[in-house]
């Protein structure tokens with residue numbers, strides 16, 4: 001039997017991906033970084049250099065290019081995540097990291113944030129896992145009472161969490177919440193898969209200590225290069241531990257046999273040459289600028305709408321690529337999304353608000369899109 005077989009299910013999900021990469025209509029809710037900020041020239045140069053020197057990789061270790069694993073482990077150590085290259089599994093984007101852990105786990109129940117990262121939810125569904133939602137409010141965070149009730153009654157074996165800059169809410173757990181999550185993991189015996197996909201998209205730094213740092217190698221940790229480097233250069237990684245390596249590798253080999261050795265080699269060259277770090281530093285500055293410009297525009301909008309007593313608020317995640325715009329609970333966000341589409345602006349709406357991606361649009365595009373949102377909100381109220 002094919003799971004989730006309804007045409008609506010598939011069309012919606014694939015449509016959502018395409019919509020996020022579009023400029024016509026302008027996608028105001030994209031998690032992607034503007035491709036114009038990505039180092040396509042550096043990637044092309046590296047591929048040519050490797051090809052001309054006949055150094056294109058002939059080997060493809062199923063666990064991933066060993067030099068690249070060393071480079072990643074070095075960077076993780078700098079970020080205080082101690083890991084040996086042998087504990088790292090390179091993946092086809094970080095999506096595959098979620099897939100490997102999901103399929104290698106023996107339990108049937110998985111918990112994740114509500115609202116969830118929608119492709120993780122789809123993945124749990126197609127793997128026939130039973131899903132438990134853990135409510136997170138973009139403004140006030142974890143609803144501990146509801147989390148506890150869900151955890152204690154449904155007993156998830158795995159809890160998949162994005163510790164900072166969640167998609168779609170943009171929320172990052174507070175120090176207090178992270179500590180509490182660690183305590184619950186010990187008390188209720190669930191493993192954690194920590195998704196850190198958006199941690200290094202912006203230049204401002206926080207003192208955030210990851211769950212992996214707090215709880216050590218019992219936490220699976222994952223990250224990705226796809227958004228920051230190029231969506232088509234699909235390399236991510238999973239930090240496992242020595243005990244879980246074998247089962248995870250068995251799933252990986254059964255699923256994809258081996259790896260894209262050439263892509264991994266290209267990424268490795270970019271790292272060894274310093275091109276990747278140079279690009280990342282520049283990208284972080286650019287994303288920061290866009291973030292600050294978006295926040296400034298939203299502040300002004302909030303004041304103007306406030307004068308008309310229109311409820312409008314937004315979060316300030318200081319990282320990642322998305323923030324959350326909150327509207328009155330009574331507002332019809334579906335209608336807003338529908339009306340915006342007629343004006344060539346697309347949002348991914350939810351009850352009480354929508355996700356705003358600040359790294360995808362230029363400052364000019366953002367300003368234009370927000371003007372349209374403001375005009376429609378003024379008409380609606």
Ligand SMILES: Cc1ncc(COP(=O)(O)O)c(C=O)c1O
Pocket residue numbers: 031092093094095096117162166167195197223224225226227235236
């Ligand atoms: C929270 C989160 N995790 C993981 C991913 C997967 O990223 P990729 O497979 O492109 O590395 C995404 C993509 O948008 C995401 O939003």
